Amino acid sequence: MNSRGIDTISLDGAPVRDALLESLKNRIIEAGHPHISLATVLVGSDSPSQKYVASKHKAAAELGIDSVRVELPEHATQEELEREVLALAKNASVHGILVQMPLPVHLNAERILAMIPAEKDVDGLTEASLGKLVRGTPGHIGCTPLGVLRLLEYYNIATSGKHAVVIGRSTLVGLPLSVLLARKGIDATVTLAHSKTHHLEKLCLSADIVISATGCPRSITGAHIAPGATVIDVGISRTDDGVVGDVDAFSVRGIAGALTPMPGGTGLMTVACLMENTVNAAAMQGVAV
Numbered sequence: 001m002n003s004r005g006i007d008t009i010s011l012d013g014a015p016v017r018d019a020l021l022e023s024l025k026n027r028i029i030e031a032g033h034p035h036i037s038l039a040t041v042l043v044g045s046d047s048p049s050q051k052y053v054a055s056k057h058k059a060a061a062e063l064g065i066d067s068v069r070v071e072l073p074e075h076a077t078q079e080e081l082e083r084e085v086l087a088l089a090k091n092a093s094v095h096g097i098l099v100q101m102p103l104p105v106h107l108n109a110e111r112i113l114a115m116i117p118a119e120k121d122v123d124g125l126t127e128a129s130l131g132k133l134v135r136g137t138p139g140h141i142g143c144t145p146l147g148v149l150r151l152l153e154y155y156n157i158a159t160s161g162k163h164a165v166v167i168g169r170s171t172l173v174g175l176p177l178s179v180l181l182a183r184k185g186i187d188a189t190v191t192l193a194h195s196k197t198h199h200l201e202k203l204c205l206s207a208d209i210v211i212s213a214t215g216c217p218r219s220i221t222g223a224h225i226a227p228g229a230t231v232i233d234v235g236i237s238r239t240d241d242g243v244v245g246d247v248d249a250f251s252v253r254g255i256a257g258a259l260t261p262m263p264g265g266t267g268l269m270t271v272a273c274l275m276e277n278t279v280n281a282a283a284m285q286g287v288a289v
């Protein structure tokens, strides 16, 4: 018990990630190790992007998923990139395509995303995938929103009829997450807050679940959190103090009922959910897995 009265549970990502990867591994073994392939497309030599792509290939290799790596130089043209993505889109032995974002500014990311067939869109970023999410039809859900859902499920955090405040409305995280949480079967009552929202503190105080995805370091404090509420920190900011989240954990602990650690929380889920989407992509394309 904390001096402020509530023993805040830590929603660690590691056991959730491990359980998800283990279940995918078993699914692949039970299917007799069918060929499943994930292709990544990396343009340029941005070092965080290179690291992210490498971690995705490592996770794939550990599950027995084959990797295709396409790497283009920083100055690659739109036509060159489109040629590569089109070839992957047409290649029946490639089940998932991930174009690492952000692309260099001279490239049109929307046109590239539009070339990825919905069933191969393991990042869940295309108009088709976002449309399916809104329609509630089967499709790939973005890895970070899906990771948040998997965390809530694993730790039995009730969502039905609960008020969830999602802070941040990007098409990568906040917007799809708000749609996902409101879906039939998950059934949260969702408020989507953003940079123009008034009275954010008051709004968050009425929430059972607060999910922050703004990239504003330590901006969510104990003053935002109702006693016992669940707090999910998606933000990642590199500061002089190192990598920090959107949540001021020191101030929130002892008030929240549960809180994701940073690091070690939501960030661990993203690659695991990419693997989930890749296995599902193969199944959608006729692989018996």
Ligand code: NAD
Residues within 6 Å of the ligand: 144, 167, 168, 169, 170, 171, 172, 173, 174, 193, 194, 195, 196, 197, 200, 213, 214, 215, 216, 219, 233, 234, 235, 236, 237, 266, 267, 268, 270
């Ligand atoms: P983004 O910049 O595209 O969107 C940020 C959103 O936050 C915007 O919608 C904006 O309106 C809102 N916002 C900004 N300042 C605000 C404020 N003061 N009050 C309320 N809302 C505010 O960013 P993104 O791509 O959605 O990423 C958000 C954060 O999540 C970043 O820190 C990013 O690094 C992190 N991220 C983490 C993971 C993960 O695996 N945990 C994955 C993707 C992104």
